[in-house]
Every structure is written in C-alpha cells, then in structure tokens.
Amino acid sequence: MSVILSDFIESVLNPNGRFRELEGIYPVVDNRGEPVMVVTEKTADFETVFHGREHFLRCLVSPQTQDIDRLKDISLYTNHIECPFIVPSIFYDGEILVFDSQGRTHYRDVVLQEKPRGQRLDQMLDNLAGKEEFKVLGKILEGLSDLALWIAENDFSHGNLHSRNVIVDPLLKPILINYTKSSRDDPQKDLRSLGLICACVYLTSCHPALYEVLLHERLLSLSRMSNLAAELRQIMQPEDLDPLLQLLDSLDQREDSSILLVKRINEISATPTRSYPSLMAYLEAARHVRAEHAERRSEKMNRYSFIGEMHDMLIRAREGDHWCYIDKHGDIMITGNFLRATDFSEGRAVVETDKGYGLIDTGGVFVIDPLYDDIEWDCMFNIAVVTSDGKSKFYSRDGLPLSEFGYDRVFPAGEEGICVVMNDGKYGYVNRRGIPITEIIYDEASKFRYGFGTLKLDNRIIIVDNQGQVFTDEENPAAAAKPF
Amino acid sequence: MYSARITRLNPTAFIFLIDRSGSMEEKMYFYDYLIPKAEAVALVTNMMIREIINRCRREEGIADYFDIAAIGYSAGEARMLLGEREAFVKPSALDVTNCRKRTINRQRLLPDGTTTMVSEDIRFWVEPKAEGNTPMRAAFEKALSMAEKWCRRTANANSYPPTIFNITDGEASDGDHTSMTELAERIKSLGTRDGNVLLINMNLSCDSGSETIVFPSSRLQLPASRYTDMLYDMSSVMPPEYNEAILNMKGEEDRPPFRGMSYNTTAADLFAMMNIGSRSMEKIL
Numbered sequence: 001m002s003v004i005l006s007d008f009i010e011s012v013l014n015p016n017g018r019f020r021e022l023e024g025i026y027p028v029v030d031n032r033g034e035p036v037m038v039v040t041e042k043t044a045d046f047e048t049v050f051h052g053r054e055h056f057l058r059c060l061v062s063p064q065t066q067d068i069d070r071l072k073d074i075s076l077y078t079n080h081i082e083c084p085f086i087v088p089s090i091f092y093d094g095e096i097l098v099f100d101s102q103g104r105t106h107y108r109d110v111v112l113q114e115k116p117r118g119q120r121l122d123q124m125l126d127n128l129a130g131k132e133e134f135k136v137l138g139k140i141l142e143g144l145s146d147l148a149l150w151i152a153e154n155d156f157s158h159g160n161l162h163s164r165n166v167i168v169d170p171l172l173k174p175i176l177i178n179y180t181k182s183s184r185d186d187p188q189k190d191l192r193s194l195g196l197i198c199a200c201v202y203l204t205s206c207h208p209a210l211y212e213v214l215l216h217e218r219l220l221s222l223s224r225m226s227n228l229a230a231e232l233r234q235i236m237q238p239e240d241l242d243p244l245l246q247l248l249d250s251l252d253q254r255e256d257s258s259i260l261l262v263k264r265i266n267e268i269s270a271t272p273t274r275s276y277p278s279l280m281a282y283l284e285a286a287r288h289v290r291a292e293h294a295e296r297r298s299e300k301m302n303r304y305s306f307i308g309e310m311h312d313m314l315i316r317a318r319e320g321d322h323w324c325y326i327d328k329h330g331d332i333m334i335t336g337n338f339l340r341a342t343d344f345s346e347g348r349a350v351v352e353t354d355k356g357y358g359l360i361d362t363g364g365v366f367v368i369d370p371l372y373d374d375i376e377w378d379c380m381f382n383i384a385v386v387t388s389d390g391k392s393k394f395y396s397r398d399g400l401p402l403s404e405f406g407y408d409r410v411f412p413a414g415e416e417g418i419c420v421v422m423n424d425g426k427y428g429y430v431n432r433r434g435i436p437i438t439e440i441i442y443d444e445a446s447k448f449r450y451g452f453g454t455l456k457l458d459n460r461i462i463i464v465d466n467q468g469q470v471f472t473d474e475e476n477p478a479a480a481a482k483p484f
Numbered sequence: 485m486y487s488a489r490i491t492r493l494n495p496t497a498f499i500f501l502i503d504r505s506g507s508m509e510e511k512m513y514f515y516d517y518l519i520p521k522a523e524a525v526a527l528v529t530n531m532m533i534r535e536i537i538n539r540c541r542r543e544e545g546i547a548d549y550f551d552i553a554a555i556g557y558s559a560g561e562a563r564m565l566l567g568e569r570e571a572f573v574k575p576s577a578l579d580v581t582n583c584r585k586r587t588i589n590r591q592r593l594l595p596d597g598t599t600t601m602v603s604e605d606i607r608f609w610v611e612p613k614a615e616g617n618t619p620m621r622a623a624f625e626k627a628l629s630m631a632e633k634w635c636r637r638t639a640n641a642n643s644y645p646p647t648i649f650n651i652t653d654g655e656a657s658d659g660d661h662t663s664m665t666e667l668a669e670r671i672k673s674l675g676t677r678d679g680n681v682l683l684i685n686m687n688l689s690c691d692s693g694s695e696t697i698v699f700p701s702s703r704l705q706l707p708a709s710r711y712t713d714m715l716y717d718m719s720s721v722m723p724p725e726y727n728e729a730i731l732n733m734k735g736e737e738d739r740p741p742f743r744g745m746s747y748n749t750t751a752a753d754l755f756a757m758m759n760i761g762s763r764s765m766e767k768i769l
Contacts (some may be wrong), residue, residue: 002729006535014602017594039541099592101755164543376638387636411641468740
C-alpha cells in the first residue's frame, strides 16, 4: 500500500519517534493548526524548525527513481561547492516514518534545507512598492548580477527561478531556494529568468510604485514589460533606459549566449538607480488615484468571497452563493444572481441560472436565454455551442441559430473554426456555422490544422480540406503525413 | 487511456455516493473505535476530501484541480451533501467552508516498540446520518446526470474521466439487480477521450466472521449471493494503470483485471480503496 499526503502530514504534525536523524524537528502550523506547506506533483514542502532554526522539509510523496537520483545529486553538489547564493540541501535516505491507511509502516526519503534568514524577493519588492528605497533596490540588483555571473561560471541551473524562489538576506544578498528541479547543464533558462527579475527590479528603482504595477497588474511577462519600457522612453534619459531595453532585447533573442546575458544583467545593475521627477510626478498622480481607488475598492471588495480578473472591463465576483460582474472599483455592473459565471471574452460570457445556462453581453442582456444544459463560447470564431437534451447546436454571437444540425458532442474548434463533431459514436467535420463538411461516419477525426483534417474509417486514413474535398495520400502526401 | 494530466483547465471529478440509510446506525470499527457506520463513512469521506484539498495546496493558495460532489441517499431521496444544487464544488471553496471538527486519537506502534497517541482534527464537510431506506437508484440517477453533464462539457473532453465511489452497507430499496446494473452500465459508458467513468462500489463490513474482499479478480472470490453478484456487475473493471497499486494493497498473488468493488470492507480498507481509486491525483501537472 502506498502512502499518501495525509500520511506524511500526520508524521510531520506528530514528529516524536518519526524521524531517524532529524529527531527534534517540529512543524510550523497556521492558525487552524494545519502545517504550513506547499504541495507539488511529487513533493510536499513543510516549513519546520530544527535545532531552533527554520528549515524547509521536503517530503517525497510520490517520487520516481530519477527524482531521487537528482535530489541526491543536488545534495552532493551543494554540499561540496562553496557558494554564497545557495544553502546546501541534505538528502536523508529513508528518514521519515509514515503509517499508511492500513497501519503499515514505511520509511521515506526527505530533503532538508535551512531556510535562509531574510525575506522572499517578491514579498520584499511588494513591501518596497510605494517607498523610495533606491539604495536598497540598487544593492539587490548588484547581488542579482553577482548571482548571474556565478550561475554562468558554475553551470548551475536552478530550474525554476522566479522571485518567489529567491530570499534576500539581511545584507541584501540573494539566496536561492527550492532548487530541487535543478540540473547542472542548462543555466540559460535561469539567466533569462534572472534577467527578467533584474529588469523588474530596475523598473521598480525608477519609481517604487512600478513594482506594484508590475506585480498586481500582471505585467511581469516580458512582452508587457517591453511595452512599458517603450512608453518610458518618452520620459527617461537614454543612458538609463537603454541598458534596460538592451536587456529586454537580449531576453527576447533566444540565441543570445550566457555571456551576453550576464553582460546585460551586469550593465543594468551598474546603471544608477535614480528617480525621475517627471516620471515621479506622473506616477505619483497615478499612484494617488490608485491608492484612493484601492481604499474605496477594498471596502467594496470585502463583500466578495472571490474576485476574478478583468476581462472586457468586467470582473466576475462571488457574493455568498451567487455570482455577478463588477468593475475595478467593486461596483456591481451586472447583477443576475448567477449560479455560475465565466469570464467575459470578446463581449460575451456564459452564465448559469436556476433555469440553465445562457450567454450574456457586457450589458448583462441575455443573447441566448438561460434555458440550456450547457453552452461553450468560442470567442475566436464567434460561435456558441449550445447543448440541450443531449444535442449540441451552433449559435451566432447574437444568439441566432446557425443551423438546424445537432450533434452528440462538439469538440473545440480547430483552424478556420472547423470542429470535430460526434454523432452515435461516429465522427466528422462541421464548419463554423455547424454545417457538416463531411459525413459523420468516421471512426476518428483529428483536430483540423494546416488546412486539412485527417479522418479514419476502417483503419483507412482519409484527408479532407476545408470544403470537405477528399484527398488520397498520393494526391496530397504532405497532408497525409500529419498524424492523429 | 487514463493518462491525462490534471491541470486547472483540465480537472477531473470525484463523486461520492454515501448510503445514509437506517442500517448505517450499526457499529463498525474505525481504527480502535466502535462507532456507527454512518460516522465511520463520514470520517473516511472527509479524510478523502481533506487529502484532495491538500493535494491542491500551492504557493498562491488552493488551486482547483478537481470537481467534487457528494450525494447522500436515505429516507426516499438522494441529496447533495456539499451544496444545494446538482453542482460540483471546487477544493478552494471547500477549504474556506466553515465546518465542525472532530478530533480522532489513534495509537501508533513505533518500530522501537513504544506506542504514541496521535491526534488528528478531521473537518466534517459531510455529516453522518442514518435514517430510512436505501434509495441507491435515485443516487445513481443523480450521479449519472452530473457525470453526463460533466463529460459533455467541451472543456472536459480531454480530461481524466470522473471517478465515482459508492459506499453502502445494503441493497437498494428502489431498484433491483436488473435496473441497478443497467443504470451502472449507463454510468460506466460515459467518459472522456481519456477513458470511461470509473464506478467503484464498496460494501461496508457487516459480518465480522467473513473476510474482507477488495478488488476481486473473479466473481468466484466473493461469497455466492444475489447481492455480491449485483455489486460485482455494477462495478468498473479497473484499468491496468491501477494494477500495481491494487496488488500492493491486496498483498497477495492475484491476476488482473480487477473489479472496482469490495465486500465486507473495514474502515481502513475503505480509505485505502479510495486512495487507490483517486490515484488520478498523482497526475496533477
């Protein structure tokens, strides 16, 4: 019988007699008495205290041999190199005793890593948002630049480097944590991630409110940051902005070498971190507006147990058992007391009422009445697939039926809005109006792509184009080569 | 088949069907406690729900990798236990639900021969109840309707198929062998591109003299009776992906394919079976 996560939790919460070498370890618990932990596909990371110091205890819940080998390798490596940027992890073979649900005992491997003193980089930047801590940010940038150089020189790869996996110690030096996915042969990905973090920190140094924007408005992706940098060109001096733009450009060029990436990171860290009066004034005004909005918003927002993201200027929110749509200030824009609500996309959202599913526009008007068992809205092709009594039909974005044909199942649209449909266990293609372009008689049908669809009938492959014209393999071998 | 990775966009679903009929007032052992079956089943189900929620615990909070529903059946009706309507509930919603806790104390014998007492707080999303008859058919119909809608949703077309656990200690009061097996067949015929719905039937311990039989590979392994025949026929043939875990649990020589059922099940076996039945949880991406 294999052990499950609950079995590990029991052992961590009741550590007496459960550890071979880590006797005395105990868990950090939350206000519900539950252990503070983060779970991944194969591991559970518990926050613990051992010998009076905080540690991460990584339990291998469902490991595979290669995971164990990799963790052992990292443990060996981190214990044999001297590096100021990582805290060694120690692999303990068969360390923790767990009882399975039938009461049988198992010893399982764990990895222990001391939690570095300091604060997570993302939390630190979050705290700095709104404060003028230019020196602190400059120092963090220096540390990140040193880290980049070390990564490149040592071919060490964290494998999942982002601001949540970096602790900034009291001397503002970065320390890597959670590097259990790491390998030692591909530092490029890490350097790109590090470059992105540096760009983010540098922008924050231009104005402390920027990180708040970058963080909360989810502008952390490279393209959004590039857009923002382009806007900043109008305000910032070229000697300050250019290193940033060069770094972003370098991150965009996948073929750039580690050496160049390190150089760019070094350049950005060497660029003075200073404020720009015009930028400051511009952002200050924006920040005051945001702060006022945030204050008002937080009062209004408290009533909602769930607040989604903004789509088409509307945010879905749950109040009690019902859903509605609000604006960014928390004001209700669409009531309706929906039982379920989806995000808007291209002006339409699927909602559920006690009578069934319907489709609404951004004014809250039903373009398809809520009478159906299910609705799938495909904003790409402006079609709604409406299911009722086991049959799915195609409707336009205005709620007009596009054809009378009904199908047992409609699969997501492929190229040109052509969908695979199924009737009585047989497959075929329909166009974006729901009209068949092939007969629905085939045993299998692939998603329509590269201008062709591939069907299978009695183990025979048949290729069709978007008009339903059939090709044999000889006539169109390229299409025939596309696999199911 | 049965290999789809579970993501927030491609979740899988669990439906718990729980017998809450009057006979569930009889007692059975839950670890060292002799408690009503209804309470033991509620404890096991709640432990399972807790495991599901914990599996979703990420840095940013609870990520919704699963759709969960619980249907209780007793006193002439099948009723949703985690919400009012025929709707699945997300782990993130369950995590913030206020519900009572019960502390379970368990004695653990450590390898050095000493014993320790372990305390666990179990939250009760599903409350125990024991009254009236056993409308299992009504519960199956509700599960059929929910699973059908779930599988029909385009977004779930490629997802790992739903798993349904039925926990009972007796026969349906609203269906016979033919009608129940027909209904079970309809449930089992549902599915996604990744496989058919799995229906696992678990019969609770009722005869301390009889042995527990889990995941039988043949009808002959069960005591001959109309009832065991029905359970056997209603249950899914477990996919090969589950064989290793099943063989591990059985700890004996047997040959697949195994039937997703058990007879005369103890609370510990019940939980162990649920763990195996929910091994899709290991496929979270």
